[in-house]
Every structure is written in C-alpha cells, then in structure tokens.
Amino acid sequence: MTTLVSVVVVLLLLWLALWTVVARDAFLAVAGFVVYGLLLSLVWVRLAGIDVALTEAAIGGGLTGALLLGAVGRLRGTEAGTDAESAAAGTRAVAALLAVGVTAALAWGVLMLPDPAPTLAPQVVPVLPATGVANPITGVLLAFRALDTLLEAIVLVIALIGVWSFAPDRAWGCRPGARYQADPDGILAYLARLLPPIGIVIGLYLFWAGADHPGGKFQAATILAAMWMLVQMAGLADTPRIDHRGLRAGIVIGPLAFVAVGVLGLRSAGAFLAYPEGWAKPLIVVIEVALLPTLTLVLALLMNGPPSRGGVR
Amino acid sequence: MSVETLFALTACALVGIGLYGLIAQPHPLRKLIAFNVMGSGVFVLFGALAKRGAAAGLVADPVPQALLITAIVVAFAATAVTVALLLRLIETTGSASLGNED
Numbered sequence: 561m562t563t564l565v566s567v568v569v570v571l572l573l574l575w576l577a578l579w580t581v582v583a584r585d586a587f588l589a590v591a592g593f594v595v596y597g598l599l600l601s602l603v604w605v606r607l608a609g610i611d612v613a614l615t616e617a618a619i620g621g622g623l624t625g626a627l628l629l630g631a632v633g634r635l636r637g638t639e640a641g642t643d644a645e646s647a648a649a650g651t652r653a654v655a656a657l658l659a660v661g662v663t664a665a666l667a668w669g670v671l672m673l674p675d676p677a678p679t680l681a682p683q684v685v686p687v688l689p690a691t692g693v694a695n696p697i698t699g700v701l702l703a704f705r706a707l708d709t710l711l712e713a714i715v716l717v718i719a720l721i722g723v724w725s726f727a728p729d730r731a732w733g734c735r736p737g738a739r740y741q742a743d744p745d746g747i748l749a750y751l752a753r754l755l756p757p758i759g760i761v762i763g764l765y766l767f768w769a770g771a772d773h774p775g776g777k778f779q780a781a782t783i784l785a786a787m788w789m790l791v792q793m794a795g796l797a798d799t800p801r802i803d804h805r806g807l808r809a810g811i812v813i814g815p816l817a818f819v820a821v822g823v824l825g826l827r828s829a830g831a832f833l834a835y836p837e838g839w840a841k842p843l844i845v846v847i848e849v850a851l852l853p854t855l856t857l858v859l860a861l862l863m864n865g866p867p868s869r870g871g872v873r
Numbered sequence: 874m875s876v877e878t879l880f881a882l883t884a885c886a887l888v889g890i891g892l893y894g895l896i897a898q899p900h901p902l903r904k905l906i907a908f909n910v911m912g913s914g915v916f917v918l919f920g921a922l923a924k925r926g927a928a929a930g931l932v933a934d935p936v937p938q939a940l941l942i943t944a945i946v947v948a949f950a951a952t953a954v955t956v957a958l959l960l961r962l963i964e965t966t967g968s969a970s971l972g973n974e975d
Contacts, residue, residue: 566876570883577887577910581894586902593906600913606876607917607924608932615942619949620913627949628906631956635902638969645899645970655896663889666918670881679926680936696931700939712943719950723957778946862953865960 566606573599586639590628597621610774611697614766618782619859626789627863692841694772701776702844706833710822713815713851716858720811724802727866733803737864742795752794759787767852777848781855788860802867807857814854818847881921887914901959901969905952912948916941 576599580592597620604613647655684696684704691703701709727734742748763783770776791797800807821843825834835843891911895904919937926934963969 562876563879566879570879573883574886574890577890580910581890581898581903581907586900586906589903589906593909596910596913600917603880603917604920607880607920608927609920609923609938609941612920612938612941612945615945620945624909624949624952627953627956628902631902631960634960635900635963635969638963639900641968642899642901642970647897647899652897655893658896659889659893662892663885666885666888667882670878670885670918670921673922673925677922677925679928679934681926681928681931681934684935685929685931696935697939697942700935701942705936705939708940708943712947715947716950719954722954726957726961776942778942859949862950865957 562606569599569602569606573603586635587632590625590632593628594621594625597625611695611776611779614774614779615782618779618786622786623782623859623863630863690840691835691844692771693844695770695774695776697774698770698776698844702847703835703840706818706822706847710815710818710833713818713854716855716862717811717815720858720861723862724866727868731867731869733801734867734869735799735801736861736867737792737799739798739869740793740795742793744795749794749796752790752796756787756791759783759790763787767848770848771844777851777855781852781859784852784856785860785863788856789863792864799861799864802861810853810857811861812854814847814851817850821847877921877924880924881918884914884916884918884921887911887917890914899971901962901971902956905955905959909948909952916944919944 573596576592576596580589580596583589583592598617600620601613601617604610604616681696684700687704688694688696688699691699693699693702724736763780766775766783767777767780770780788797792799802808821835822833824843825836826832828836888911891907891909891914894907895911898904898907920941923934923937923941924932926937928934959969
C-alpha cells in the first residue's frame with residue numbers, strides 16, 4: 561500500500577517536472593511548478609522529514625510559486641521575443657543526451673551506495689539532551705551546525721541587499737512593490753482583517769513548538785510574512801520605505817544577536833558559537849527570538865522586490 | 874525496492890529533466906524554473922540519503938535534514954535575486970533576450 565502511494569507520487573512528480581520544463585508558455589510552467597512544490601512536500605513526508613515538508617510547502621511551493629507568478633505577470637509579451645531564439649534541434653538533442661547521461665551517472669551512484677548507510681544520528685542522539693531541545697533538527701540547526709544557520713541568515717540579508725541594489729538610483733530609499741488598491745468592503749479586505757490574528761497565533765505556535773516538535777523559525781517566519789503580504793495586497797497597509805531605520809534594525813538584529821552569542825561562546829566556552837554548560841537552551845531561545853523578525857522581514861521584502869516608488873528622499 | 878531508493882532514483886531523473894530545460898528553454902524565467910527543478914532533485918536525493926541514515930531511534934539522519942531546510946531557504950533567496958535581476962533587465966532593455974547584442 562505504502563509502496564503504491566509512493567509510486568503514484570513519483571509518477572506525478574516526474575510528469576509535473578516534465579510539464580514545467582516543456583510547457584507551451586511561462587504561466588503554465590509556473591502553475592505546474594506550484595503544484596510540483598506541494599507534491600514535493602508529500603515526498604518529504606514519505607522520507608520522514610516533517611520539518612523539511614513544512615519548509616518545502618511554505619517556501620519551496622508557496623513563496624517561490626508566488627514570486628514566479630508575480631514575475632510571469634510582468635514578463636507577458638517578452639516570450640515572443642525569445643521564442644525566436646529557441647534552441648536548434650541539434651542543441652536540444654545534445655541537451656537531452658547530457659540530461660540522460662547525468663541522470664544515468666547519478667542513478668549508478670545511488671545503486672552503488674554503501675550498506676549500511678553512513679549516518680550521524682548515533683552521534684546526535686546522546687548529546688541532544690545537553691542542548692535542551694527535543695527536536696533533533698532544531699538541535700542540529702542551532703547547536704551542532706549553528707555556523708551554517710548563522711551564514712544562512714547572513715546570506716538572506718545579502719540577498720535582500722542584492723534585490724534592493726537593482727533599484728534605479730532615483731528610487732533608492734523608496735517603497736518596494738506595488739501599492740495595491742482593493743475594494744475596502746470586498747472579500748480580500750475582509751480576509752486580510754480576519755486571517756492575520758489567526759496566522760500570527762499559528763506562526764508563533766510553530767515557532768515555539770519547533771523546540772520539541774516539527775516546526776521552527778523558518779516555517780513560522782514564512783507564515784508571518786504571508787500574513788503581512790496579505791495585508792499589503794488588500795491595500796490595508798503600504799510597504800515600508802527601505803531607508804526606515806526601524807526596518808533596517810529589524811533586518812540585521814538576527815545575524816547580529818547570533819554573532820554576539822557566538823562571541824560570548826568564544827569568551828566563556830572557548831569556541832565560537834559554543835554554549836556554556838547549562839546555558840544552551842536560553843541562548844538558543846535568544847537566537848531564535850532575534851532571528852524571527854529578521855526572517856519575517858527579509859522573506860516578505862524579497863517578495864516585494866526592489867524599491868520603485870514613493871517619491872524622493 | 875525501498876522507498877528511499879525509489880525517491881533517490883526519481884531525484885536523479887529530476888536533475889536530468891531540470892538540466893534539459895535549463896539548456897533548451899530560451900526564456901530566462903523558464904531557465905530559472907528549470908534550475909529550481911534541478912535543485913529540488915538534488916534536495917530529494919540528499920533527503921533520500923538522510924532517510925537511509927535512520928539510526929539510534931531516529932527515523933532519519935537529522936544532520937542532512939537540517940541542512941535541507943537551510944538549502945530550501947537559500948534557494949528561495951537566490952530565486953528572488955534572479956527574478957529581480959530579470960525584471961530589471963526587461964525594464965532596461967525592453968527584452969528578455971539573453972543573446973548577444975547586435
């Protein structure tokens with residue numbers, strides 16, 4: 561039974577992947593990609609990665625899909641221009657050969673994998689209680705591989721700076737994205753008033769539960785960012801000016817707090833990002849609380865795009 | 874065949890499909906989608922390896938799974954930068970062409 565479900569998921573996944581790659585126009589490709597992202601979450605559930613499934617559904621399918629849908633809307637009319645540059649039959653044949661070759665080489669690697677598989681789980685389990693969190697993934701993210709998570713938070717901030725830097729000079733410091741006008745008595749405005757309180761509670765629950773159960777700051781930040789975007793799209797609030805000091809403080813507080821905890825570890829526990837005995841859980845909570853506004857703001861602002869309007873400084 | 878082997882082999886095919894689209898599709902947005910498909914194939918392969926590493930009472934190796942969460946978020950950030958770059962290209966040149974300028 562479980563095998564049957566997996567086979568059906570695999571077939572659908574491959575069909576959708578092919579669809580997104582060969583679909584006639586970009587809108588169909590993006591629509592296929594959104595469904596593909598949701599189906600991938602099912603794959604993660606079957607691969608026993610509930611935390612990954614939540615992240616995939618929220619970010620891989622949800623945010624990336626919404627981002628690409630927004631881009632398709634603004635790219636209408638540019639497809640005809642590039643259709644003339646369609647790859648020649650020879651190029652396509654070479655691409656297909658290359659794709660089959662890479663797939664075959666990877667598949668050979670998969671079938672040749674050593675048995676039993678190498679794993680770090682036996683090293684994680686005995687030391688997990690020292691971190692004070694029961695979810696091994698949160699433990700890995702914030703204790704054993706905290707450096708990766710720190711660099712990731714920094715990468716997000718750099719990506720946001722990258723997106724902002726595509727603004728024309730005259731728009732620097734202005735508001736990003738479009739100013740949405742919606743019917744103030746319409747269903748969108750109604751939902752934008754009704755859903756955010758519920759979304760904020762669910763987001764904060766996922767955030768807090770992430771210590772011991774699937775969930776955590778990334779999934780929580782995505783939900784909070786989505787609530788903010790809903791309010792923007794209903795025209796109830798405008799996007800912030802990117803030269804707003806409070807906004808910029810919120811964006812950098814996560815990485816700064818993370819680095820501060822790291823330096824504290826250097827002084828008190830002898831290594832960067834090491835936690836002193838008995839202080840692991842409180843310090844992890846400090847980092848998580850500081851990262852939540854950073855992740856929420858950066859995810860939403862990445863969706864908003866470069867600053868474009870709102871007058872001069 | 875075990876579930877993890879099945880998904881690992883699927884992941885190999887996803888990488889191939891994405892690679893084909895990346896080369897064969899002329900429009901940059903289509904290339905971006907294909908690149909995301911290719912990336913998701915790498916993620917699924919890594920996730921299948923994590924499932925193979927189930928041990929010590931855990932259903933999967935938590936280290937690769939934690940890195941996957943990081944990877945998905947970073948992939949989204951890179952996609953957002955690429956979309957902004959692409960929109961700026963069209964705003965500046967009026968075309969999405971990646972060909973050589975005449």
